[in-house]
Every structure is written in C-alpha cells, then in structure tokens.
Amino acid sequence: MSTAEPKAARVGFFKRAWQFVHELWDVLISPSSVFALGALVLGGFAAGVIFWGGFNTALEITNTEKFCTSCHEMRDNVFQELKSTIHFTNRSGVRASCPDCHVPHNWTDKIARKMQASQEVWGHLFGFIDTREKFLDKRLELALHEWARFKANDSLECRNCHSAESMDITKQSPRAAVAHERFLFTGEKTCIDCHKGIAHHLPDMRGVPGWQ
Amino acid sequence: MTRKLALVLLISLLAGGTSSLLAQGLTSALRGPTPLNDEGAAPPMTPMRNTAEREMRNYPEQPPVIPHAIDGYQIDLNSNKCLTCHARARTGESQAPMVSITHFMDRDGQFLASISPRRFFCTECHVPQNVTNPPVSNDFVDIDTMLSQAAPGGRR
Numbered sequence: 001m002s003t004a005e006p007k008a009a010r011v012g013f014f015k016r017a018w019q020f021v022h023e024l025w026d027v028l029i030s031p032s033s034v035f036a037l038g039a040l041v042l043g044g045f046a047a048g049v050i051f052w053g054g055f056n057t058a059l060e061i062t063n064t065e066k067f068c069t070s071c072h073e074m075r076d077n078v079f080q081e082l083k084s085t086i087h088f089t090n091r092s093g094v095r096a097s098c099p100d101c102h103v104p105h106n107w108t109d110k111i112a113r114k115m116q117a118s119q120e121v122w123g124h125l126f127g128f129i130d131t132r133e134k135f136l137d138k139r140l141e142l143a144l145h146e147w148a149r150f151k152a153n154d155s156l157e158c159r160n161c162h163s164a165e166s167m168d169i170t171k172q173s174p175r176a177a178v179a180h181e182r183f184l185f186t187g188e189k190t191c192i193d194c195h196k197g198i199a200h201h202l203p204d205m206r207g208v209p210g211w212q
Numbered sequence: 213m214t215r216k217l218a219l220v221l222l223i224s225l226l227a228g229g230t231s232s233l234l235a236q237g238l239t240s241a242l243r244g245p246t247p248l249n250d251e252g253a254a255p256p257m258t259p260m261r262n263t264a265e266r267e268m269r270n271y272p273e274q275p276p277v278i279p280h281a282i283d284g285y286q287i288d289l290n291s292n293k294c295l296t297c298h299a300r301a302r303t304g305e306s307q308a309p310m311v312s313i314t315h316f317m318d319r320d321g322q323f324l325a326s327i328s329p330r331r332f333f334c335t336e337c338h339v340p341q342n343v344t345n346p347p348v349s350n351d352f353v354d355i356d357t358m359l360s361q362a363a364p365g366g367r368r
Contacts, residue, residue, distance in 0.1 A: 085284060175264040175280050178307075197286055197293070205291040210302065212295045212326060 059114065065097035071124055074098070077135050081200045101157045101199065102146070109153075139203035147192055155191035162191070242347050258344040266309075267341070270354050275337035276309075282340050287333055294334045295327065 032040060061067060069075040079098075082088050087096040104110050129135045150157065164184055169177040183189040193210075196202065205211035246252030260281040267277050285293040297306035315331040316323050353361075 173262045173264060173280065175262075194296075197291065198284065202286050202291040204289075210296055211291060212299055 059110075062114070063099045063103055063110075065099075068098040073124060073129050073135065077129075077132065078200050085199050087199050096161065096199075100160070104153070104156065105160055136203075143196075143200075143203050147196065150192035151190060158191040158195070258342040261341040261343050270352060278338050278340040280340065282335070287335060292332060292334070299326070 035043075069079045082098075087101075089095075103113055123129065127134075129138050164180075167180065167184075169180055172180065179194065183194070184191070196208075244252055260283070261279060262281045264280050267279055269276060282294075287293060295311070296302060297308040298311050300310050302308070303310045311327060311331075313323075315327050316325075318324055318328045319330065
C-alpha cells in the first residue's frame with residue numbers, strides 16, 4: 001500500500017496537468033465574458049507593439065560592436081586584427097563594424113543568422129575557443145564558414161556598401177580596374193574570391209583554392 | 213709687421229674654416245637643421261607608386277621593384293598574398309609576372325615544384341616605391357651608359 005501511493009500520486013500529476021491544459025484551451029477558444037471587445041483589441045495592439053518593439057530593440061543590441069566585443073573570443077582575437085585595417089580606420093572616417101559584414105541586413109536573413117548564432121553562444125558558454133591556441137586551431141574552419149556564406153550570397157555584405165554599379169573604375173589603380181572589369185562586372189567572381197583576409201588575419205591557407 | 217699680418221690672416225682663416233665646418237656638421241640633408249639630441253618632426257608620408265607598370269632594373273641582378281601598393285598584404289607562415297597573383301598557377305588569371313624560376317631552386321641548386329622556402333618572404337628583396345623627392349641625389353650610372361661612355365660609338 002505504501003509503495004503504491006507515490007506511483008498513484010505521479011499519475012495524478014500528469015492527469016492534472018493534462019486537465020489544466022484542457023481548461024486553458026477551453027478558456028482561450030471561448031469568447032470573453034468580462035472584458036469589452038474594444039479593451040481586448042486595444043490591449044492586444046498595445047501588447048503587440050511592446051512585444052515587437054522590445055524584441056527588435058533586444059535584437060539590435062546584439063547587433064553592435066560593443067556587444068560582439070563583450071566576449072573575449074571576439075575582443076582578443078578578431079577585433080584586434082580588425083583595428084589595423086582600412087575598414088576600421090581610414091581617411092574618410094567611415095567604419096564597418098562587426099555586424100556590417102557578419103550579419104545580413106535583410107530582416108529574415110538576419111533572423112536566420114541570429115538563430116545560427118545561438119550555437120556560438122553555446123560555444124562561448126562551454127569554452128570552445130576560450131584560449132588563443134584553441135582559436136588558432138579552429139581559425140581555418142571558422143574562416144571557411146564565413147567565406148562559404150559570402151560566396152553563397154554573392155558577397156551581399158560587401159555590396160551593401162561597395163556596389164559594382166556605383167564603382168568608378170577610372171578612379172581605381174590600373175590593376176584594380178582591370179581585375180574588376182574582367183571578373184567582377186562579368187559576374188565571374190564575387191568579392192570574397194579575391195578579397196580574403198582584408199579585415200582579419202588569414203589562417204593557414206594551404207588547400208584553399210587560389211592560395212599556396 | 214708682416215708676421216703679425218700673417219698671424220691675423222691665419223687666425224681669421226681658421227675661424228672661418230671651423231665655423232663653416234661646424235655649420236656643415238649640423239645641417240644634414242637627411243636630418244635637416246634639427247640638433248642631434250632632438251627628434252625632428254616626422255616628414256609627411258608620401259603616396260605609393262601604384263601605376264602597375266614595370267620599372268627598369270638598374271642592373272640585371274636587381275630584384276624588380278613592386279610597381280603597386282601592397283598595403284595590408286599578409287606574408288607569413290599562414291599565407292602569402294603576393295603568390296595569389298604571381299605564383300605560376302595564378303598568372304593566367306592575374307596576368308602578373310611569374311615569380312622567377314631562380315626562386316624555385318633550393319640552396320643545393322635543386323629545382324622544387326614551387327617557391328623555395330628561402331625565397332618565400334617577397335619583401336625581403338622586392339619593395340614598393342613611394343612618390344617622393346630623394347633627399348640625397350644619386351649619381352649611379354648603369355653599365356650600358358658607362359660602356360657607351362668609355363668607347364663612344366665603339367663595340368661594346
């Protein structure tokens with residue numbers, strides 16, 4: 001008798017939980033008898049604005065250089081390398097920070113990338129690259145991911161600022177003008193095919209096409 | 213009287229000579245008038261020559277200079293940006309001059325399949341050029357000019 005009692009109680013818990021879900025569902029599908037329709041509509045609208053605004057604000061907070069460099073993996077490795085490049089300091093003072101190149105600007109693509117990035121949060125919590133050595137070991141793999149992403153979206157994040165249509169090749173060096181005319185304008189290659197390692201140091205490039 | 217005059221002349225000559233020597237020692241074409249114990253203002257940085265046109269070598273053995281900007285080009289154990297255009301397999305696409313065949317040779321004279329490790333760091337010998345006026349003029353004369361001077365119109 002004493003052994004059967006906890007078993008009976010556990011079954012009762014699941015049953016109660018199921019009944020609770022049923023009751024909740026009944027409440028949700030039946031019309032309100034307390035609140036006015038106007039109050040529900042306006043309340044729902046206000047709640048929706050608050051939820052949507054809050055969600056987007058939180059999303060934008062994760063889309064800043066400050067947020068990216070709040071993890072030491074980013075601050076001590078890739079961010080230090082960015083600092084000496086033209087995308088960080090230049091004559092005109094325009095700066096491309098982390099999300100400008102690494103997060104798609106289009107909303108749906110951005111959400112997809114942010115969902116992928118939850119794996120990076122997991123990696124941070126469990127210290128996948130919490131030392132410089134681990135980072136250097138993983139560097140090629142991480143870089144390959146980014147290059148594949150740029151290749152797949154035709155270097156979209158580059159083209160958010162550098163569009164081929166508004167490029168005046170007469171203002172470029174002869175070398176750049178010829179290369180852009182032959183490979184970029186014809187669509188034969190995309191930005192990342194030639195411009196690897198412009199914002200961060202390169203990993204061991206043996207085996208990467210075009211490199212030795 | 214003449215001895216006294218000679219002495220005055222000598223002293224004035226010496227004084228003049230030392231002052232001009234001192235003046236020479238203090239102004240150098242490279243340092244400018246900044247005293248030796250001071251650090252002068254850095255000269256403004258000059259633009260890179262970026263014409264991509266090959267420059268003549270001053271003597272056959274001279275490592276050709278780089279006629280384009282190489283800002284941010286990574287040359288280290290991991291990668292060599294120069295070779296993405298100048299390596300044999302890349303020249304078809306890039307139309308850049310191929311790395312000299314001498315660079316494929318190791319120290320024992322054996323030709324390797326690609327660049328010998330001792331020739332990997334391009335900028336040890338090949339350097340880009342800045343557009344600037346040299347602070348010291350150069351009176352280097354190349355061998356062709358010198359030979360034609362020695363025997364004008366003669367056989368070289």
